[in-house]
Amino acid sequence: MSLSGRLDLEPRPLIRAALATLALCGVVALGSRGGRWLDPALLGYLLATLFAGFGVAYRYFTWIERPATRMYFRHTVRTLLSVKVFSALPNMAVLALDQMFLQRFIEKRSLRRWGAHALLAWGCMLGFAVTIPLVFGWVRFTSEGLDATRYQAWLFGFPAGSFPLDSFAAFMSFHVLDLAAVMVIAGCVLSLIRRKQDEGDTATQRFDLDLLPLVLLIAVSMTGLMLTASEKWLQGRNFATLAFLHELTVILLLLGLPFGKLFHVIQRPAQVGVSLYKADGESEGRFSCKGCGDRFIRMNQRRDLIALWKELDLDGARHGEGIHHLDLCPRCKRRLVAKAQGARLHGAFDPFATIPVHAEPIPDTTSLKS
């Protein structure tokens, strides 16, 4: 789809996204004590983040308005608003740990894929966990008064302890982003290598969708690392240029967030909702296939899919005797194609018409001597 197509904005998600962005602005204002604690050097990042926030919110609200997505979104919201919430929340926490943080399902896809993805994902998480509070002015570090050997940390404008410049805590605070950058670069490079070797990925991948995000992530991380290098070993040479480049790559990455592959970060938590939905359905029981009797489809999913098909103008997919096409298990649907073709072919030639032996009663087998 072209960009102009994407700009054909829908009103409801647009309003919701605008509200969400306003709310984000409010949170930023509040956390930075009315903007007083915002770091002027990070203003560009802030604007880009807010804009990306708007884009992501718009995309998110459009997404959950799709009938198929709403089916699951509603279920999760209803669960959260009902008494079930007490049993659901711990489950969701465990699922989120397993699926969002540890990403075990990727490990099952392949260990190499998981390794690359985990490095990349954890690196990003770590990076954003540090930079967002800094950009929003929620966290800041200043020199402690006149003592140039100590640093003072501020949280929401309140002093949150100080530490000496040469302490481990200081080292960690200043280099956690470098660690994140190294993880991201390693993850991206491993992903690129894996993609190069995987014939399937090679055939289906597209530069803009699959490779560009990896390239951008590498660019962000590299420029970030170079900033550190410039400061540490090159006496700040080219620091301004590098800072500009870093800012540029970060802004590009942020602005791309709502459109590209990285949006899955926002979508992925739906997986937790689906797990809850499945568990709910399992306790409700399964519906038996009208073709073979196998219990195959969970009751809630059958109900919701029939409603969904109706919304998608597919309600006509009903057979005689009240059988919906969704009442047939996948195997029976496959058998049905062959049977329908067989029925058509009988006009052409009937494979069975010429087998008379089986139509005749077989005499007592004990007398069937040659």
Add this chain to the structure above:
Amino acid sequence: MSVLPLSQDQLRAQFGPHLNLAPPGGWLSDPTPDKIVETHCCFCGQQCGIKLKVKDNKVIGFDPWEAFPFNQGKLCPKGVKRYLQGNHPDRLTRAMKRTEHGFEPMDWNEAMDRTAAEIQRIQAAHGKDAFAVLSGVSLTNEKSYLAGKFARLGLQTKNLDYNGRLCMVSAGAGNKKAFGVDRAANSWADIELADVIWVAGSNVAECSPITTDYIWRARDRGALLIVVDPRITPLARTADLVLPLKPGTDSALTNGILHLLHRWNLIDWDFVNEHTSGFEQTLEAVKDCTPEWTSRITGLPVDAIEKAARMWGEARTSFLLHARGIEHQTKGVDNVLGCINMVLATGRIGRPGCGYATITGQGNGQGGREHGHKCDQLPGNRDISNPEHRKYICSVWGCTDEELPGVGQSAQEIMNAIHAGEIKGLLLLCFNPLVSLPDTQFTREALSKLEFFVCLDFFLSESAQHADIVLPSALHEEDEGTSTSAEGRVIKINKAVDCPGDARPDWQIMVELAHRLGRGKYFDHFQKPEDIFNELRVASKGGTADYAGISYAKIEQQMGVFWPCPTDDHPGTPRLFEGGRFFHPDGKARFNPTPYRPPAEVVDDEFPIWLTTGRVVFHYLSGTQTRRIGFLVEQCPHPYLEIHPRLAERYGLQEGDAVEITSRRGAMVLPARVVKSIRPDTVFIPYHWAGALSANRLTGRHLDPVSKIPEFKVSAVRLRKTTKDQFSPELAELQRMAFEARSNQTDMPEQVF
């Protein structure tokens, strides 16, 4: 005494069958090969072209070879997964000796010395012929030829035979009698051009799957298909006419058809008069074979027989295909001759779209039966009792007539002689008689009577478990050579990887052994397979199976060469008998009367049900290879009893129930598979398994008087419903293995269907 040193469980734990489920390094390893080798599939006589992907001296997968003209990339599931026989945990890599504690690895030279010493001891004490060789036709032409020469000149025994005796010999004998030559009369290309296709006793879809497409291509042109089989096989299901006759009544049907062809004057008299002889006597023999008589014998309705005769008789072009269904009988040769009579009477042979062929079953079933691998044969399909033929071969081999033994005993007869104590020593290669010969119990007794038994194999087959010395030999992809496909097309097998450990190609082992036996002068000049092939070319020159003009280079260049190919500039002969020229001295084909006789064993009150046996598409012969490949075992882990619902009802049997099947030879318990696709008076068991699961526990050792093929396809049995706890431990073990193979996949599909 070759009794087993260990329990079956211990042997299984050590030597398998274990399942190979994934390529070397697993599915997620880098699939980029170092090289790609164009070669052929080892599983069946069609010899489909296939490309093997090789990396680090291991076969890691396959690619379809679409340029190869026979199969154009098509493969059956055995072909698709054939590469998994390599890099296998069960693979033998060391010479082994059997001790009280099981098989122990031993030094190669020590193993060879001991083998040579035992051969010499037995032959000194009991005569040269007391040591026998049983071989197989999964071997290349080079190895088959060498096995013949090795037995005759290396061991100086007349007792050499091969497992084609269980496969191709009825067709071979019939073809030689009728045509004077033993080869498919046409390349498969003529199938497509036929207007009617008659398939007798061949489950084409499962046993020669690629042939299915040739038949369908003809049908798409409007050809009619007639299938003769007691079971409704996947191809028969769609046929224009199915003739599900009683097992063992095939020659009655062909006689009945010939009777009708004559009655309705659907005979090509010009062809018959000009190009054949013996028609009068043959007509005389079928004069009483009325449709009513035929119906009574075969159990087919009169109108179906008449319809078949019309369809066959009135066609303009036709192709007749048959396979083991009619050949695995005590009248196997008669059944083949009956089919040929139908072909000759209509004169539809030796022209485009007019043809006849047996569908060779074993990998090199065609080439392996041409060059002296049989007890009565010399290279070039020569006769070992013909003085002229002997003289020529003696001149090629540089031996005297006295040195060349005469006619030996056939495979089953050799086993009988071992059982009787007449043969004391055995060299077995490429053959698993404990699974493939009839009457398993008898075979086991025989093997345990051997004084010395040496076996060449790449896996420890059930038969090899009885051997005193086991020598590791080469897999198909570990050596080069030629083989000859069902069409008569000589093709090139290319080496993809090296033998692991001490393993080496069978031909090297035979050459080395001959050397140790002091017979090196006949063998030492063989340095590579091509040396053997070049001698084979000379030895076959002037014979009917003439390979003289075929070279490795020519095969590669033409994607196979059809024999006869007598000279270097000869392009080969895809279609035989053009212009009505047959291979008998007078150039004519022979009609042969085939008066009907019943099978050796018929049903009676005690054993009231017919039993027939056969293959499934997922396994190959005795299963030594395919029972070790995960995918294939998953699809078909163990044998079963196919039974019609009406017969099942009589015994109160339902799908999966345990049923005990008993014949005069033995009994076994299998799960019932209740299907309408089999005659209600007949049951079927696939034969690829060993021990308690061997269908050949039930079959008898009745032989065709001419071809000496056992009657695998007809036995009388009785059934008894039993309980599932009567299933053998082997069956439970196979079920467990198949289940594990399925569930070991970490990524099981969600269960919705």
Add this chain to the structure above:
Amino acid sequence: MVPQDYGFFIDPQRCIGCRSCVGACAECGTHRGRSMIHLDEIDRYNSPQTVPTVCMHCEDPICAQVCPSDAIKRSEDGVVHAAQKPRCIGCQNCELSCPFGVPIVFSGLEQMLKCDLCYDRTSVGHKPMCATVCPSQALLFVRKDEVAGMRKNKPLRDFLIGAVRVKTKNAIMVPDPETPLHLDAALLIDDSMFPSGGL
């Protein structure tokens, strides 16, 4: 890009149930051990007939319509791809909704996989693995203009499920392709395909 002058023609009538396609599917570079083609017995008690099922590649795929995470995409060459790995959340909507029973959800992977016409092969001019190996050529992948000369039956790409019309890229072979193929559930229960109580 899969060449547009090539088509996939499926003739279940020819299928011999050998499962070559199932084995070969797993061997393709894209699939690596996971087979995405189905091979089903129609009703083994009554008949030895079997049917291979590959994705029909619908013009307006229902699987994509019912996908909550927008993970199923049809490329410009008409190929409906397996769910995009980052997006698919394994909900099974597609698996249960596909009119032909094609997608498979691998639960541990939280991922739907389906026939993608062996994109790695077809996009560089090869046939899909299944159609290359299929011994009976029940699965046929050839130039569209070659089919008439090869087959008695003709390609049909138009299906009816009740009142819902489904049009596809891949074709089923029938004698009369002018009328859509009605996938009527009554056929599943009806035994008239097996006359005389036999096959």
